[in-house]
Amino acid sequence: MSIQFKSITELNELLDNKAISVLELTQESIQLAKKYSELNCFVTLNEENSSNRASAIDRDQKNTSLLSGIPLAQKDLFCTEGLRTTCSSKILSNFIPPYTATVVEKLEDAGSITIGKTNMDEFAMGSSNETSFFGSVHNPWKKGFVPGGSSGGSAAAVAAGIVPAATGTDTGGSIRQPAAHCGITGLKPTYGRISRWGMIAFASSLDQAGPLARSAEDCAILLNSMSGYDSKDTTSLNSDVPNFLENINQSIKGKKIGIIKEFDLSDLDTEVQKRFDESKKAYENLGAEFIEVSLPNISASVPTYYSIAPAECSSNLSRYDGVRFGHRAENTDDLNDLYIKSRSEGFGDEVKRRILIGTYALSAGYYDAYYKKAQQVRRLIKNDFDQVFKSIDLLMTPTSPYTAFKFESKGTQNPVELYLEDLFTISSNLAGLPAISIPHGQVNSLPVGLQLIGNFLREDELLNAAHVFQQNSDFHHAKPNLENFK
Amino acid sequence: MSWETVIGLETHVQLSTKTKLFSRASTAFGASPNTNVNLIDCGLPGVLPSVNKEAFYKAIRFGMAIGAHINQTSIFDRKNYFYADLPKGYQITQMDLPIVLGGSIEILNENSSKTINITRAHLEEDAGKSIHDEFEGFSAIDLNRAGTPLLEIVSEPEISSAKEAVAYMKAMHQLVTYLDVSDGNMAQGSLRCDANVSIRKSGDSELGIRTEIKNINSFKFIEKAINFEIKRQIKVLESGEKVTQETRLYDSAKDETRPMRSKEFANDYRYFPEPDLLPVVISNEEMQKIKDEFPELPNEKETRYQNEYGLSSYDAQIIASSKSMADFFESSLTGVKNYSLLANWLIGEISAYLNKELIEIHESKLSSENIAMLINRIDDQTISGKIGKSIFEEMCINGSSPDQIIESKGLKQITDDDSIEKVVDEVIENNSEQVQGFKSGKEKLFGFFVGQVMKKTQGKANPQTVNKILKEKLAK
């Protein structure tokens, strides 16, 4: 019996009925990862450790949690003690962390098994997974096409049915956009909902971990375990974590969904527009009401983000200096030379570009005009959200303006072209709000994602709205043809 | 032409917290290299800082003591630069909203006092330590000190001589040790300063171009380094050239300052608010608690010592001027009846010993219990003051208790009349010639008899009793 494409609930049932052992399940998941190695979604497989862990769980027979014995993949920027963690960068290509990220610890405490670390854009900087030192990841739906990024490996592994779910991180859309391009469900929680301890930083005030899975229900299962205050991350939220499965089935009749006036969808591909209109109709049939709302500053999201994120990144990435860990260049003349050569050899072009932009934006004379200005605009954007959430429950947008594109077809001449991929996703990072992407059909045989943005700490509403949609549609059950990747 | 010196000091005070500013690793001095280092101090990927409450409380206590404004909401910023012992590639410090703003410190220089205004004091983390001369071709990095909380206190450029700078640092030392903000140990780097020195023509209102002498860590070096720099700058100016604005290092072996090579590139620190830390707020309740628990300051102690223990104002001032001395005095008080004798000993013998050894009292083998015992034994005449001194010498060496020493060496003073009378009789009997002489008017010989008695009793006879009995016997 194949476990490929099975949901967490289905796998849990198989384990409960002893139709399969945890060890069998784990090994099969690893076999699938190897079988589809051409997808290139894994940087490192955790074969031996995960088998040992699986056997131990089989012995203990303690299947108390829905995640017990479930194989998961972790984005390769969550530190895993003793297991190489690279951020898909040459500079960390040999880094063995001496500690484990809180997120991974929590998921493993719930009984899940980390089968491997997934490929990503280098240091999570990118929207196509093409900036990885370990090579591009193929979109399972179409060879030679990007899976989106930066959590491209996680999205592809879930879309290919290798694991039922994976972790990702989202700084400007890095969970939602690859989820959309790969036809799966991805949730970026409220900033602070999940601890950032052990999650290698890109932009501290924007980064947030979240789940990618084949359904909203499976995302809820992961979120239940991932969430919660962590004294090691003083920017994590000390507030109650609800059971996200509890109200996931309830009717959404009467829910008010906002459509953002400032996003002119008529610029989009007509097919993408069409999918959007169909989903709007589907929600209306489920009892939701649509209201056009205005967020006057939202169009400033992209420039705001591209000022703040690189600034924070330029500082966060200063620790990669070749001294205490990571790549060190050989034959250097002095300390400065060691820094310059180690960093220049260790980082890829996109990372360098962002470090340089950030360095510039923070440098004397430009700080007020770029960094501070952007943080002021950020407040205006957040104020806009606060305002509209007084009268609505959710916002709805496409996740991405386009479907997945061909390798090396975007951003090579002009990096800003690729930055515009994040148009719809970035604002929720700036405001710290939760947002989800769910598959809602295809255009030219490639999946298209629908984004719902929720109010502060209202992941429950997002999951509810997504789940009810999925109970009434089949888009999330669509499976790619993986014949080409064997 | 006459020149005028303008000095501003940036003092780095290492706060005496048990753990670091942003991690819970120990700050203990002298640990084996890289052992007081945790994930955060090592700046590993994925780690996050969290704020040590006690560091804030200590900084606030300092601010209150100098009459400064306390920013109850303060934020941390990142100062970005690369250095081998700076693990993250940035230092977490406070730029726009420091915890302490304003205030002033009184200094005493050659009996005249002067007020030096404080610009600000902010919290920041210390860097690690680079060792440049121990391994061929390499600098070695020890991160034990990385993350240790520092309070950087910036003075206004109101100091006008090397001597005043020393007086300022001495006042600072007294204050921070008194407030229990820092152990003030300069040899271990707990109190060090950067001196900004410039020269201008007397009467000019504009400041001259300054140089910054980095990391000076003793009173002596502060005076020498600044004096060297003043002379150097005057020479430069008198030869018609301009002083270069630069960072210099004081080399105590050569007694000179020279430009620091590692600082030759002008830096742009790209300060911005630390996104991993939310603003730190100190509540009114916390402020009140700090006020309620405020330690007694030197002048308060001085008055109290006079009122409660009847010390002279001179004694009280000397003891109160040093925190460690005052602490020792107070902990020795229990059980001691003769407070002024204790004070005399502290100011006399004990201080002389400490000055000779160049140590602080808590670094010596002397305990307050033992000193109290010694004072009591002198006071109750178990031993004479002179024997007390020889016992004290031994206490300094091996830390044993006065009673042990008295017991093992049989130093107990002979006070009973019968035993002394027996010795006196012997002396009179064996020295009939001198007795004759005394009786015939050579009164100076009295000292000879006392000496003989003391010699026979190895100095243990109570001198008053000896005098009394001798007088009686010789009068017969």
Added chain:
Amino acid sequence: MDQETVRTICYLARLEIDQNKSVKIQKDLETIIELIGSLQSIDTFDIEPLYNPLEMTAFKHDDLETSDNKKNKFLENAAESNEDYFLVPRVVE
């Protein structure tokens, strides 16, 4: 932005750019700076910057030591170290 500025920024960031890429990088940076420069048209007078989406204050921990000595693991991860120290090319002060 000119080549000189690019060089200064590169030095501050301790990065070096291949000669053949430096014109392209300069152009990329200009494009991005132009993008973020578009913010200038927004009126932010008197607007407090939002440095973190959580408008809360920091939790402060007690001054209590937790021992966590991973010296050997730290030194193992370094490209060059001896039994006690991280090593770097000798620095002359």
